[in-house]
Amino acid sequence: MSDCTRDEWMTVVAARMLRDRCVCFVGIGLPSAACNLARLTHAPDIVLIYESGTIGARPQVLPLSIGDGELAETASCVVPLPELFNYYLQAGRVDVGFLGAAQIDRHGNLNSTVIGPYGAPSTRLPGAGGAPEIALHARETFVMLKATPRSFVERLDFRTTAGHCRAASVPSRNNAGREGVARAPRDESSHGPSAVITDFGVLTPRADSGELSLSGLFGDASVAEARAAVGWPLGVADQLEPIAPPSAFELETLRGLQARTRAAYALPVSIPA
């Protein structure tokens, strides 16, 4: 399947990380595609929770927003957000959280708040949303993010979401220090990503330091490409796992889902009269 795109690689590889029957807090975009691909392939009973309070959603097409009507219609139930955040997420009932961000550092800390100083940013990003508490409370988190030296950075402009964080030794630029409590890397109080799926392969945290290092490459990607795309000196895991390319079934299912989605979006929505 050498003709598949890097987006497809990312989506397929992320989908494979999801066990059947796991409870998954889904972000929009690539994570939503990956979660639904898992549901349509090896994980038919995966429980998808979207941030809009739709629990157990089974959409036929990918939603554009986290609250499209399709999600409510196919969900087991729709709960108010305080219940979702208190009784499900904070209560520790979510197995997997999927996050994106604008920036990630070598310990998996994430920035989705600002580029530049908080008070006078060069780029104002959307902000935290559910991410800080998803990372804190989900049993495990995955990050999906395409790599460039501007997104995989030596030092975050703002730490929105804690990774394997080593806060005291590598403060983010904006951190005024009030909350700068160090967390030991990879101990049980660490909530960093267990995998970062990017467009050349997969990074995972080292057991000792929590530092993200390259542990798997997509078929046509190279270590040199990976190193060029990452803004810190990227370590390579002792065992660089070969990643099986997307199977015909995986690709067919994903492409079918995306074709259905495009067809649904192309239908004109009539402005209410």
Added chain:
Amino acid sequence: MSDCTRDEWMTVVAARMLRDRCVCFVGIGLPSAACNLARLTHAPDIVLIYESGTIGARPQVLPLSIGDGELAETASCVVPLPELFNYYLQAGRVDVGFLGAAQIDRHGNLNSTVIGPYGAPSTRLPGAGGAPEIALHARETFVMLKATPRSFVERLDFRTTAGHCRAASVPSRNNAGREGVARAPRDESSHGPSAVITDFGVLTPRADSGELSLSGLFGDASVAEARAAVGWPLGVADQLEPIAPPSAFELETLRGLQARTRAAYALPVSIPA
């Protein structure tokens, strides 16, 4: 209407205290009869909230418990108890609370917890239920309670619900003093009953001291009867209001409601097979 009972007097007089469209947190028993009588006479749009989370209930017959199915079926909505207590009661959205108790003192403090010491009571009563917070948060509370020297007492065995309380000067017997903060009588932090409807008439708090004194007598009751039934030296208000006896319409409506209720209760409920 000299043939009416004291229960009927109490119910009719309590019903008259309720304005149309007021939001009323209803206790079971006489208060429920009074609130529904008001709804069926002068207050058709009164909003009745039962402690079971049934908001806007319009029962055809009086419920035995605060959670009979009739209440849910006729309510505008049924909310979980945390919402009822947080978003409606504590939020100050209730106009009138109706309370009963086993004991009341001269400042309208109520006991529904124990007779005798808390740790070794001679009579264990049901306990607080919603009462302490109903009294605290409803704009106004009424108490309905038949008078004997054992229920209208000089000194409570336990203060379950604060009245016009003067806590420091008249501690209840069980009070270990930890919470014994005096509240000035009748100021805005005082949440005592604005009327106590009992089986000889009505007591209301004096403007200066918050002490309950006799302000109205039912037709055939006397000051001497009232004084005999109350365990403290009962003051009489400067103006002892004559209370209009139950009208034919009021009595007819109340008796119709109670007849419907008896008929409904007499229907055998089949044990599920």
Added chain:
Amino acid sequence: MTTPRHCSLTEAIAEFVEDGMCVALEGFTHLIPFAAGHEIIRQRRRDLHLVRMTPDLVYDQMIGMGCARKLSFSWGGNPGVGSLHRLRDAVERGWPQPLQLDEHSHAGMAAAFCAGAARLPFGLLRGYQDNDLAAHNPRIRHVHCPFSGERIAAVPALNPDVTILHAQQADRQGNVAIHGIVGAAREAALAARTLLVTVEEIVDALPPAMNGIVLPWWVVAAVVACPGGAYPSYAQGHYARDNAFYQHWDEIARDRQRFLAWIDRHVLGTTDHRGFLDSLHREAA
């Protein structure tokens, strides 16, 4: 996530409810899990810490049979009737054994269940003001608002080892739907380490109810089909509350011997809830 077990009530209580546990049978007047309470009596559980806003007849029976060492509650009466005589006997005379009380107001219990469901260590309320409750319960304390300085009451989270509910329906996967008065049942369910649910019926698919009260299968440890399982409480849409039974209970429970005879005949003398209902039918006939 494990799949909820579908099993008998006998098996569910045997497997999940152990002596000494903290157990909540919730349901506010409606959907009270009587069948489960009776099975706990049949299996002679001891030393339980029972939790329930309104103990009701089911806890009167369990307390009278010596299942409980402690009770967390906010109103312990027979609604609309009067006292719970077995609860009173335990508190006033230590029969059949003393009962430790963790006593709250309804608002306090609701806050404690919410904190439990949210896995917060405590809940907040404006309450317990100028009364004697806090003086007798060290589990009622206060915090100061970090913004306004105001003093607000605090109660520790309630997290039962096991919560047991009765509901109208579950589907084959184990999703549970509750219809009607719900009280603090959902919070008690989500606060628990283990959730057991008895239901009137198991259906292929729950009726669509986008904003209805649903407990998803992956929070449920076991689902038991148990028609009539809330009787003499009720199940909206299935059967009405037997108000006459509640009134009749006052006489039964007033006397220790009569109480024991009733339990012997209808609970211990039957093997399951179907037997219990049959036994009441025979008595009524």
Added chain:
Amino acid sequence: MTTPRHCSLTEAIAEFVEDGMCVALEGFTHLIPFAAGHEIIRQRRRDLHLVRMTPDLVYDQMIGMGCARKLSFSWGGNPGVGSLHRLRDAVERGWPQPLQLDEHSHAGMAAAFCAGAARLPFGLLRGYQDNDLAAHNPRIRHVHCPFSGERIAAVPALNPDVTILHAQQADRQGNVAIHGIVGAAREAALAARTLLVTVEEIVDALPPAMNGIVLPWWVVAAVVACPGGAYPSYAQGHYARDNAFYQHWDEIARDRQRFLAWIDRHVLGTTDHRGFLDSLHREAA
């Protein structure tokens, strides 16, 4: 209790929304009150403190038109598309005026709305750990559990002067029913001093929904019939979200002049929401 007013949206905004107020238009992707936001723009309100978990296009438009001095929020993007360019322009370049930020996470905003609805001074959450949010927002603090000593994050209650919702139905008395994704709309509604609701339709009686989401008439200040009032967001059961409009907005909002021209034509150039929808229809034709 006063009866809710039935009036036009023009009257409702004129009467209840004043310059300088704290105003929340809630609805999480679903039932976003666009018509009300446009009417606030038409009436040229200034200096508002806007509150909303997910500012969305409606706040992008209000901010771009200079209605706001402050924003309390937790995620300010165009869902599934990208940036809110008017929000960015205000924050990055102070155009048309600077915007003060009170920035939270979703969990923090939810806790703040809940505290507001419950009239508690603050809400609790396990959150804001090891990140930079608290360092930049003095409205994120901590309390210690009075039982365990644990440190828990606290946020002050949000109590808007006015909350505005869009819903599917109200009855003639003013009871409002919401069906589908509700977000924190109910908490925002009950936290407010004044609640305005626009609805798709006013009906004689709401469909029975025992456990549905209903806001009773006596918490509602005004009900406005406003079909299509959530467009380009959606109303479950009435019309779908116009995802193409959300994608198209990215181009419109990217450029100040194009944005102003769009608002001039479709919002300021029309007298009400019917006119706005007609204007879009004409453009699409």
